[in-house]
Amino acid sequence: MKPIIEIKNVKYQYPGADKPVLNHVSLSVDKGDFVAILGGNGSGKSTLCKLINGLIPHYYVGDYSGEVLVKGMAAEKHKVAELSRHVGYVYQDFENQIVSPKVIEDAEFAPLHYGLADYHERAVHALDVVGLIDQQHKFIWQLSGGQKHLLALASILSLNPDIIIMDEPVAQLDPQHAREIYDILKKLNDEGKTIIVIEHHTEFVAAYARNVILMDQGDVLFKKPVKEALNEVDVLLEHQIYPPQVTQAAAKIGTSGILPITIGEAIPLMASIVECEQNTVHKLRTEDKPLVTFEDVTFSYKTITRERDQVLHDVNLTIHQGDYIALVGNNGAGKSSLMRLITGLVKQEKGQIALDGKDVRKTPPEHLAEIVTYIHQNPEHMFIDDCVKKDIGFYMKARKDPRTEEKVANLLKQFELTDLAERDSRLLSGGQQRRASLAVGVGMQPKLMLLDEPTANLDIATRKHITRILEELKTQLQAVVIATHDMQLACEFANRIIVMHEGRIIHDGTKASVFTNHNLLKKAGLNPPQIFTLAKKLGWERPVYTVDDFIELYQSKEAWDGVHA
Amino acid sequence: MEYTRKFTEKLSVEQVKIELLNTAYGxxxxxxxxxxxxxxxxxxxxxxxxxxxxxxxxxxxxxxxxxxxxxxxxxxxxxxxxxxxxxxxxxxxxxxxxxxxxxxxxxxxxxxxxxxxxxxxxxxxxxxxxxxxNPEKLSNGLLKIGLPGQISFSIAYGYRMLPTLLEEYHHVFQSFRLRGKAPEKHGFLYINTIAYFIKLAVLSFYPLLLSTAKRARTTVEALETKGSMYGFNHIEVKKLKLAGLxxxxxxxxxxxxxxxxxxxxxxxx
Incomplete structure (x- = not known):
């Protein structure tokens, strides 16, 4: 097939940077391909994509050499506006690319400004493709995060571009919505569009992409068909990319030949084991003293149309010392509201909430903050001073703690922020920001810590790092609640899992009770870790939550089977 | 005390946001x-x-x-x-x-x-x-009486950003509340508490400015890719836009x- 994008020997250096972000990159993408770009933070993935619609070199000045051809047009000789009619780009911070107050207006914006008379029909069609047609007269601020993402996609589809680039399509979505957006991309791909995604989740890559590009430090290491690419387990791990769990497991077991990349492929290869070890029962080690109690709590807030939107219905909940809770459920299930009620920043409509014996409704949030800390999903909301060090020390300084300096130094060390102490927190990378926000939280020496999506928007390596830090925090805190879509984190961290659905707690148990309950998973839209599903499909009775568990069990089974064979 | 609480509950940032948007669009x-x-x-x-x-x-x-x-x-x-x-x-x-x-x-x-x-x-x-x-009508009207496209766009965009900015301000303000220390005593006529809140209200603007500057970069790029410059400089786009007036x-x-x-x-x- 004819290449639709050709990148020849491109080198680019941002103004003021001390080394190039792209080193002599050469690459071609065929028309109708579905390409996933893998690479750690700072490997040049986003920069590469900005070459394709001409933002580099037209918009960013800097050292640029080489040639980029898009549909045969030299990017350097055509304006961004011309190239953009062929290349649609959905940013990682897609909210900022929505420029109009109403859904339909935003979808119309591009075709209207290019002077296309059928702009309205185009917008309606685009909204129809992404499934937002019923929302067309809504305002932007009435949409959920997932819907905004779909709108950002619709607003570029209205120009009918041949190439669609999406930067981390699923970073902020729950698994159900994530699949939805990939299904839309697949449909577009089937219609002949060329799709390029930047993606950390290799399970999606395995399920949807046709080719994979691996980047590292400004170099393209390889471009291969997806199966071959994900089989390069060692190369990927070396660059901190984690292949799908089934692939990792197969590699560790030493499966011969080509490694499987999806569950469907894995089952025939691993189906030889039938027996199972004795099931061990997990016991909750909760102590008796309740830290938080909810009694028949309902909560609603006023919407723009002055109607009240009921977010929580009759919630009853007790959190004890020693509880490490994962709060799971779809976007909009009420997880954040539940946590914010504990901080006292919002007040319940009915019912009682007590925190460490205090009535939350009657105690000002400033006082509750000495017991409970809430870590925002967006770390930037927590940065109120002009450098990391001051941000961490803010709480202690306000209380005139004489040991502030010493404590801040210790926290900087614990969260590996010492070198960044003088930097503005807002200008750090995603993982660094997350660590800084955790340090701020721990610096308040709370008994209870509430974290909203602590691993969202992070590449997998950073995610593992944060998971490790959270594990260490258990010794410093009496209880932790994490709201998350990341089931691997939930499995590794929590000793109690609470499932929420449409403002109600529909299950309160452990990972065993949650992931073995098929109806529950379906209702709440949860996806167990891939390795769990694999073990189950293989007919293993004992649940497996991590690749290491899987390997351990697999080997003991093999030995056991060997003896009795 | 009961009245003050009821009053402050009514006067939340959330409420101001709702009123503003209703004034604009309702x-x-x-x-x-x-x-x-x-x-x-x-x-x-x-x-x-x-x-x-x-x-x-x-x-x-x-x-x-x-x-x-x-x-x-x-x-x-x-x-x-x-x-x-x-x-x-x-x-x-x-x-x-x-x-x-x-x-x-x-x-x-x-x-x-x-x-x-x-x-x-x-x-x-x-x-x-x-x-x-509503802002859309206002901006179209201004465009019709001959003001440049950039001005009428700014009005519509300003309204699109308003709720986002208010929300962000609210978050920063709350972070200040949670990490700072409220005065121990309310003081004569609540003077200490009022002074404390006024100080927070002013301080909260600084982080907001910085984060807004950061998000503006994506918006400017997106506008470029959505052909806004092309639209502002071509008369037929203006005609298309105002056909409904x-x-x-x-x-x-x-x-x-x-x-x-x-x-x-x-x-x-």
Whole structure:
């Protein structure tokens, strides 16, 4: 097939940077391909994509050499506006690319400004493709995060571009919505569009992409068909990319030949084991003293149309010392509201909430903050001073703690922020920001810590790092609640899992009770870790939550089977 | 204490956001909202300026009554009316005190009342017109009367960002509350607490400025890729955009009616 994008020997250096972000990159993408770009933070993935619609070199000045051809047009000789009619780009911070107050207006914006008379029909069609047609007269601020993402996609589809680039399509979505957006991309791909995604989740890559590009430090290491690419387990791990769990497991077991990349492929290869070890029962080690109690709590807030939107219905909940809770459920299930009620920043409509014996409704949030800390999903909301060090020390300084300096130094060390102490927190990378926000939280020496999506928007390596830090925090805190879509984190961290659905707690148990309950998973839209599903499909009775568990069990089974064979 | 709590619950950032957005977008069904923006501009050009040159008290009162009717028809949000009254009373009161202080006497009340009347007419005309046009209509109207595309876009974009900015401000403000230390005692007439909150309200703007600067980069790039520069510089795009704007019978009746009313005011009073 004819290449639709050709990148020849491109080198680019941002103004003021001390080394190039792209080193002599050469690459071609065929028309109708579905390409996933893998690479750690700072490997040049986003920069590469900005070459394709001409933002580099037209918009960013800097050292640029080489040639980029898009549909045969030299990017350097055509304006961004011309190239953009062929290349649609959905940013990682897609909210900022929505420029109009109403859904339909935003979808119309591009075709209207290019002077296309059928702009309205185009917008309606685009909204129809992404499934937002019923929302067309809504305002932007009435949409959920997932819907905004779909709108950002619709607003570029209205120009009918041949190439669609999406930067981390699923970073902020729950698994159900994530699949939805990939299904839309697949449909577009089937219609002949060329799709390029930047993606950390290799399970999606395995399920949807046709080719994979691996980047590292400004170099393209390889471009291969997806199966071959994900089989390069060692190369990927070396660059901190984690292949799908089934692939990792197969590699560790030493499966011969080509490694499987999806569950469907894995089952025939691993189906030889039938027996199972004795099931061990997990016991909750909760102590008796309740830290938080909810009694028949309902909560609603006023919407723009002055109607009240009921977010929580009759919630009853007790959190004890020693509880490490994962709060799971779809976007909009009420997880954040539940946590914010504990901080006292919002007040319940009915019912009682007590925190460490205090009535939350009657105690000002400033006082509750000495017991409970809430870590925002967006770390930037927590940065109120002009450098990391001051941000961490803010709480202690306000209380005139004489040991502030010493404590801040210790926290900087614990969260590996010492070198960044003088930097503005807002200008750090995603993982660094997350660590800084955790340090701020721990610096308040709370008994209870509430974290909203602590691993969202992070590449997998950073995610593992944060998971490790959270594990260490258990010794410093009496209880932790994490709201998350990341089931691997939930499995590794929590000793109690609470499932929420449409403002109600529909299950309160452990990972065993949650992931073995098929109806529950379906209702709440949860996806167990891939390795769990694999073990189950293989007919293993004992649940497996991590690749290491899987390997351990697999080997003991093999030995056991060997003896009795 | 109970009342203060109820009051502060009503006065939340969330509530202000809802009121603002409703003022901007909530009046789609009223008579004024169906008029062409040019009609409203023309009408405002008279009622917003001419009261300064009219000295007949009775005519001013007549205009004032007319404005009361239009404000009622336009279904203006109570919050806006409240702020307006506060402003007018404050203005008049302060001028009265100033005049008394500098040797004036109670006879200065009458001219002050006339001034306040004029200001009321102008203010009510302004809110009738501007609360009846949603930002989109306002920006299209401005584009139609010849202002550059960038200005009309900025208005629509400003409104799109307003809720986001308010929300972000709210988050920063809450972070300050949670990490700072509220005064131990409320003080005389809550003076300590009020001072504490005012300080936080000001401090919260700085982080907001920084994060807004950061998000603006994506927006500017996105605008470029969405062809906005192309659109601002091509006349046919403007035509396409404004194809829906038309003066209808309703517009002419309204302008004629206002004219007849004004003429009869001058003739019969």
């Amino acid at each position: 009046n789609g069904g009223t008579f004024f909202a169906k008029l062409d923006p040019r009609t409203l501009f023309l009408w405002y050009a008279y009622f917003g300026i001419f009261p300064w040159f009219i000295h007949e008290v009775m005519v001013l009162i007549g205009m004032f009554l007319f404005m009361l009717v239009t404000t009622y028809v336009a279904r203006i949000s109570p919050l806006i009316i409240f702020i307006l009254c506060l402003g007018l009373l404050g203005q008049g009161g302060y001028l009265l005190i100033a005049s008394l202080f500098f040797g004036g006497d109670w006879t200065s009340i009458l001219p002050l009342l006339i001034l306040t009347l004029k200001l009321s007419v102008i203010s009510l005309a302004s809110i009738t017109v501007f609360c009846s046009m 038309k003066m209808k019978k309703r517009d002419y009746y309204f302008l004629a009616g206002s004219l007849v009313y004004m003429i009869s005011l001058f003739l019969f009073l």
